[in-house]
Amino acid sequence: MSSPTVKKVAELIKSRLGRNLQPYDIWYDGFKARSGMNQDELTAITRSKYPTPAALEADIPNILQKLGYTPERANYIGEKIAVDGSRGAGHAWGAAMKSDKARLRSRIGKDGIDYKGYNIAVHELGHNVEQTITLYDMDYYMLYGVPNTAFTEAMAFIFQQRDLMLLGKTNDDPNAKYLHALDNFWSCYEIMGVSIMDMRVWKWLYANPNASSEQLKNEVIRVAKDVWNTYYAPVFGMKDEPILAIYSHTITNPLYLSAYPIGHLIEFQLEQFADGKNLSSVIDAVLKRGRITPTQWMMEAVGTAVSTLPVIKATEEALINLK
Numbered sequence: 001m002s003s004p005t006v007k008k009v010a011e012l013i014k015s016r017l018g019r020n021l022q023p024y025d026i027w028y029d030g031f032k033a034r035s036g037m038n039q040d041e042l043t044a045i046t047r048s049k050y051p052t053p054a055a056l057e058a059d060i061p062n063i064l065q066k067l068g069y070t071p072e073r074a075n076y077i078g079e080k081i082a083v084d085g086s087r088g089a090g091h092a093w094g095a096a097m098k099s100d101k102a103r104l105r106s107r108i109g110k111d112g113i114d115y116k117g118y119n120i121a122v123h124e125l126g127h128n129v130e131q132t133i134t135l136y137d138m139d140y141y142m143l144y145g146v147p148n149t150a151f152t153e154a155m156a157f158i159f160q161q162r163d164l165m166l167l168g169k170t171n172d173d174p175n176a177k178y179l180h181a182l183d184n185f186w187s188c189y190e191i192m193g194v195s196i197m198d199m200r201v202w203k204w205l206y207a208n209p210n211a212s213s214e215q216l217k218n219e220v221i222r223v224a225k226d227v228w229n230t231y232y233a234p235v236f237g238m239k240d241e242p243i244l245a246i247y248s249h250t251i252t253n254p255l256y257l258s259a260y261p262i263g264h265l266i267e268f269q270l271e272q273f274a275d276g277k278n279l280s281s282v283i284d285a286v287l288k289r290g291r292i293t294p295t296q297w298m299m300e301a302v303g304t305a306v307s308t309l310p311v312i313k314a315t316e317e318a319l320i321n322l323k
């Protein structure tokens with residue numbers, strides 16, 4: 001978060017926006033391929049393609065074939081995943097025994113799934129595919145799964161990254177590789193801040209187990225401002241912003257948030273490793289390691305431990321080469 005590269009990317013975002021940065025620009029999404037597309041048009045496509053949970057469920061083998069799976073393998077995985085409409089945001093619940101199905105949940109309205117719901121569904125499908133392979137294809141049951149939550153998030157991000165391609169929208173932007181690095185970098189910068197806030201809030205809660213909800217709320221806001229002042233104020237230019245306190249996730253899923261930035265780092269390292277290879281073969285090969293320790297998994301999968309260096313290096317290259 002204190003990498004000098006942050007300021008350089010912030011300057012680029014400023015020039016793309018043509019104005020000074022505001023706190024909500026921690027969620028700048030202009031490096032994403034979808035930022036140039038009309039969301040209503042995308043929703044029209046997703047609604048007609050997926051009017052019901054059953055329509056999405058039936059299409060999973062086709063989706064998997066677009067990611068490089070053979071028809072047999074796509075059916076083998078697809079028939080082990082069931083889709084439900086959700087009442088909240090998306091969710092992926094893995095099976096715990098062979099013969100059971102993983103559940104994919106995303107919001108599917110009475111008019112079908114909108115683009116946002118679809119984007120989340122593709123993320124959840126990444127989890128479900130990971131859950132299915134690491135349960136059904138493991139040689140030892142006790143090794144089923146991945147080393148920790150960050151690894152399943154990495155799989156979900158790899159799928160989510162391809163949501164437009166899966167709708168048949170190919171991205172022939174010559175800058176795509178650079179934009180992907182910049183997007184990963186800026187996403188890490190945002191979610192690392194809330195992860196640090198998350199950890200500090202829970203440290204405080206352990207020290208103050210009888211805190212009232214009012215005291216907790218005040219502490220969350222205080223910590224959010226403190227993290228802002230350390231890591232964001234020097235880049236954004238304004239102090240005491242409470243925006244990092246926005247995630248209810250901090251309280252509802254204790255100490256989960258840091259799985260996202262670590263997941264983004266793993267995603268980036270896996271994407272670099274998969275470049276030029278068949279994606280489905282890479283996914284199958286890396287997931288068959290199971291729930292060993294994180295560093296051992298990474299060393300065997302991509303040859304290096306989890307690191308911020310690959311994305312920082314690629315971001316520096318992007319800053320030079322982006323046209």
Ligand SMILES: [Zn+2]
Binds near residue numbers: 123127152153156
């Ligand atoms: Zn996820």
